[in-house]
Amino acid sequence: MSPFKHALAARDAHIATLRLTLGMMAVIILALGYGWYRAPQNLTIHIPPDLRHGSTRPWWDIPPGDIYAFTFYIFQQLNRWPNNGDNDYPQNIARLRAYLTPACQARLNQDWQQRKDRGELRERVRGVYEIPGRGFKPERVTVLSRDNWTVMLDLSVDEYYQAEPVKRALVRYPVSVVRFDIDPETNPWGLALDCFAGTPRRLEAATPETTP
Incomplete structure (x- = not known):
């Protein structure tokens, strides 16, 4: 195979790799967008009234x-x-x-x-x-x-x-x-x-x- 054909094959392989990468990135972006859309807009966090001391608790925990x-x-x-x-x-x-x-x-x-x-x-x-x-x-x-x-x-x-x-x-x-x-x-x-x-x-x- 001539060097010219080798260059064309390499170019085509590179283009296919870029297309595959772009497709995977598009899927990831769509998945992230869906997750962002489904995320709750408001969360109710129950904070102890005495703020002089720190408090660490899961967001779903209710005192x-x-x-x-x-x-x-x-x-x-x-x-x-x-x-x-x-x-x-x-x-x-x-x-x-x-x-x-x-x-x-x-x-x-x-x-x-x-x-x-x-x-x-x-x-x-x-x-x-x-x-x-x-x-x-x-x-x-x-x-x-x-x-x-x-x-x-x-x-x-x-x-x-x-x-x-x-x-x-x-x-x-x-x-x-x-x-x-x-x-x-x-x-x-x-x-x-x-x-x-x-x-x-x-x-x-x-x-x-x-x-x-």
Whole structure:
């Protein structure tokens, strides 16, 4: 083969190598672009309130205090009936639906219907609040997995019928909480109540606890 043909063959081989390299680079660029497009635009990072000391934690880790605060706030709002339980209870369920799992929302709607049929909500005013001395402790939040928790709420439940007190109970509620980071616009917490993790039970007295 003449030197001229050797030069043409080498040129063609070099061109083929460049084309292959460009093709591989194009695939890599497309893959990087897709990964960038799929990356979340916002991440919720839970920072300890005391910034005098450093803190290193995975971005997905949620401190027990934040889990407890979320659970108590949503549970209290759900059980606040300022005017009439017949109307306030379903309105609360609808208003807080972004903070409830679909299964929990269905159970609450069923509970509302059953209570309404029994006449337990008509003109009822209700509120719940923490029992003094039984607020947050780390032991009140049980970590089941990276995305599941059980929170123990010790609450006082007050109910009135036409301004007359009809119920005052001290109750421990085991509430199931799950990670629910699907719509930051309506649920910036990225958490949701999954209703009860067990049967609520009455407490005998509102004395400060020594064990959870």
